[in-house]
Amino acid sequence: MQFENTKEFAQKLDKQDPLRSYRDQFLFPKINNEEVIYFTGNSLGLQPKTSKQYVDEIMQDWANLAVEGHFYAEKPWWDYHERLAGPLSKIVGAKPSEITVMNSLTVNLHLLMVSFYKPEGKRYKIICEEKAFPSDQYMIQSQVRFHGYEQEDAIVEIKKRKGEHNFRTEDILATIKEVGEECALILIGGVNYYTGQVFDMKKITQAGHDIGALVGWDLAHAAGNIALQLHDWDVDFAAWCSYKYMNSGPGNASGCFVHERFHNLKNITRFEGWWGTEKKSRFLMKPDFVPMPNADAWQLSNASVLSLAPYLASLLLFDEVGMESLLKKRNLIVSYLEYILLEIAKEVHGDFEIITPSNPEERGTQLSVFLHGEGRKLFDYLMKNGVVTDWREPNVIRLAPAPFYCSYEDMYNFGQLLKQGINAKK
Numbered sequence: 001m002q003f004e005n006t007k008e009f010a011q012k013l014d015k016q017d018p019l020r021s022y023r024d025q026f027l028f029p030k031i032n033n034e035e036v037i038y039f040t041g042n043s044l045g046l047q048p049k050t051s052k053q054y055v056d057e058i059m060q061d062w063a064n065l066a067v068e069g070h071f072y073a074e075k076p077w078w079d080y081h082e083r084l085a086g087p088l089s090k091i092v093g094a095k096p097s098e099i100t101v102m103n104s105l106t107v108n109l110h111l112l113m114v115s116f117y118k119p120e121g122k123r124y125k126i127i128c129e130e131k132a133f134p135s136d137q138y139m140i141q142s143q144v145r146f147h148g149y150e151q152e153d154a155i156v157e158i159k160k161r162k163g164e165h166n167f168r169t170e171d172i173l174a175t176i177k178e179v180g181e182e183c184a185l186i187l188i189g190g191v192n193y194y195t196g197q198v199f200d201m202k203k204i205t206q207a208g209h210d211i212g213a214l215v216g217w218d219l220a221h222a223a224g225n226i227a228l229q230l231h232d233w234d235v236d237f238a239a240w241c242s243y244k245y246m247n248s249g250p251g252n253a254s255g256c257f258v259h260e261r262f263h264n265l266k267n268i269t270r271f272e273g274w275w276g277t278e279k280k281s282r283f284l285m286k287p288d289f290v291p292m293p294n295a296d297a298w299q300l301s302n303a304s305v306l307s308l309a310p311y312l313a314s315l316l317l318f319d320e321v322g323m324e325s326l327l328k329k330r331n332l333i334v335s336y337l338e339y340i341l342l343e344i345a346k347e348v349h350g351d352f353e354i355i356t357p358s359n360p361e362e363r364g365t366q367l368s369v370f371l372h373g374e375g376r377k378l379f380d381y382l383m384k385n386g387v388v389t390d391w392r393e394p395n396v397i398r399l400a401p402a403p404f405y406c407s408y409e410d411m412y413n414f415g416q417l418l419k420q421g422i423n424a425k426k
């Protein structure tokens with residue numbers, strides 16, 4: 001498509017957008033009495049208008065039914081979490097039985113490590129990417145120390161080449177081969193939070209299995225953002241938070257994927273709790289743990305339904321729209337944003353360096369851009385004028401035009417504000 005940097009063109013794209021009505025299903029903060037241009041759906045997604053109603057329903061059931069709500073609420077609480085598995089399985093490419101929702105992301109990664117990081121003999125190393133999201137680094141470091149290893153020895157980081165912004169799949173595969181039978185686990189973020197690079201999860205998972213390692217993925221920046229086929233890619237386990245692209249609310253519950261080949265294993269190590277026991281016998285308060293025959297065996301506590309409610313509301317929107325339409329719009333709006341950035345760079349004689357891969361297969365919703373020569377002042381200008389972005393010192397801006405609620409006109413307007421902001425200080 002031949003793009004144009006005009007309001008008319010952007011509005012034309014909006015008119016043709018099959019998802020345009022969904023913008024109205026979300027609540028936008030206002031600055032100067034106008035809805036903001038929201039680029040931080042990769043950090044905290046906007047609130048769907050339906051979420052409050054789902055939370056209110058639980059508050060009402062609690063008021064009217066109290067403890068009886070566990071069984072007699074409109075959506076009974078005791079198996080409320082099961083409602084999320086169906087819609088989530090379509091988003092991440094899994095069977096519903098392979099999905100469970102509980103706790104938060106870092107907690108779940110730790111819990112999954114109990115089952116999937118089993119260092120033994122000379123096979124004890126974990127391969128991850130360099131400069132992984134800090135929480136993932138802390139989690140992996142503390143895990144290897146917990147098992148009695150030195151983190152400098154037990155953690156192998158995949159490196160980028162000097163002067164390059166992204167990882168090369170060939171280098172990742174080479175590292176995996178090199179570590180070989182010393183590798184117990186590969187655990188990488190499926191989409192890099194800083195650059196937006198999408199990893200070749202299928203190939204990397206296969207390479208990990210070829211050397212006899214298990215392979216897990218942190219999908220915090222991937223779930224609801226890119227096409228995933230966890231089951232078919234033969235991924236062992238994965239976890240994600242739901243408050244980024246999945247719009248479930250701040251700090252909200254995490255989803256987990258456990259491949260079905262690990263269900264119903266007698267001797268699997270796992271930290272267990274009563275919500276992981278067979279439904280039929282859960283309230284018989286028996287001393288023996290009889291696991292659910294699916295990923296719910298990893299559940300521990302009775303579900304915190306107040307946090308699952310807005311997650312469910314959001315997932316139903318995903319279900320209605322379908323990932324395919326979201327990804328279609330995502331590709332177009334991200335390409336349009338990329339075009340706008342390059343046009344504005346020309347107009348202001350600026351040096352913008354997009355560090356996210358330009359190949360649409362290797363990126364999702366996010367573009368990370370070095371605005372060379374610019375600084376904090378520009379960020380403040382944008383913020384004051386209603387552009388909510390993520391700015392990292394010294395001059396990296398991360399822009400994620402979430403296809404659910406961002407418009408093409410937002411992209412055009414952003415370009416104009418960016419130009420004004422840069423010119424204002426000249």
Ligand SMILES: *Cc1c(COP(=O)(O)O)cnc(C)c1O
Pocket residue numbers: 104105106107133135136189193218220221241251
């Ligand atoms: C956002 C994010 C987290 C956050 O973890 P919480 O436990 O939800 O605070 C962890 N890892 C990655 C890769 C993330 O992007």
